[in-house]
Amino acid sequence: MESIGVGLIGTGFMGKCHALAWNAVRPIFGDVPEIRLVHLGEANAELAKRKARELGFEKASDDWRAVIADPEVDVVSLTTPNQLHPQMAIAALEAGKHLWCEKPMAPAFEEAEAMAAAARNSGKIAVLGYNYIQSPAIRHIRSLLAEETIGRINHLRIEMDEDFMADPDAPFFWKHAATSGYGALDDFAVHPLSLIHVLFGQVAKVMCDMSKPYADRRVDGRNRREVETYDIASALMHLENGVSGTLQVNRSAWGRKGRIALQIFGAKGSILFDQERFNEFQLYLSSGRPAEQGYRTILAGPAHAPYGNFVPAPGHxxxxxxxxxxxxxxxxxxxxxxxxxxxxxxxxLEIERTVHSMARSFAEQRWIDVR
Structure with missing residues (x-):
């Protein structure tokens, strides 16, 4: 294709992030078609027009269906709240559009199954916004694991923490409602599970616990509403390749801003990675003299593709x-x-299956087989 027309539905944090990516991808990489920002959809016409001007879209609409129906749109970026994904995603695929949808797929597993079926039936490309797997450091860690640099893996630990729900006086908003899903389990845990997917494969068996640090939140000056989702979740895991693991996620962790901490332990060493410092990772090798053994900090640079497309010097x-x-x-x-x-x-869908298996494990208080 000489050019590709883009439609964007939703212009919050991730909508702006998608727009920035569409604007930057050709200058950064060069080997892509001309990008045309065709049609932007938002909740009302005034907001849609303002965001279209800011982000560089040719047209604006207060009807998401108009974005999907636009014949000039080849691919749709879908960045709306989770509960809106199924209807919009399926409509886009049935209209013959490629789809870039933010995670998670949907609050209900049956809806996620319907989305996956629609993608298969459409013959179009449909992908999810798991951007952390794109980190140059994570890509290099993947190659180290494939080369068995730290030997056979025996255990992994992964955590994701932020503090945007840590304040007990913060008001109730849509992520506290059950319509958005389980809470941290599908809002957060899907990101660590995406890393597990690309680095190790599928999860086979889980045991999960969830908790609510705050039972209710204020709606206005006098009224409060029950919090329907769980801000904290922990799980024990057995992977299909035999590796054991633990997963912990917390949306109420004061001091944590964007932490995804990964620890991988093997027969010949270990690897540590933290998203809050995602331009580096630590490597420990058990070879050599004990007196000089220790973790090495490796800074990302052009040797870790595709870092060099952005910056020609390491450590920047x-x-x-x-x-x-x-x-x-x-x-x-x-x-x-x-x-x-x-x-x-x-x-x-396999990541969604793991999330729902964890939720079932919590409800039934027992180990659950994912498949």
């Missing part, structure tokens, strides 16, 4: 939005039938 660092630009480039590669590092709807 990429940012969160750069990961989205990498993801956008991977999406365009898949549309062009080239190899791509992405999580499609069928793979995403």
């Amino acid at each position: 660092g990429l940012g969160f939005n750069d990961l989205k630009t990498i993801e956008c480039h991977e999406l365009l590669a898949r549309i062009a039938s080239k190899p791509a590092n992405l999580i499609g709807f069928d793979e995403g």
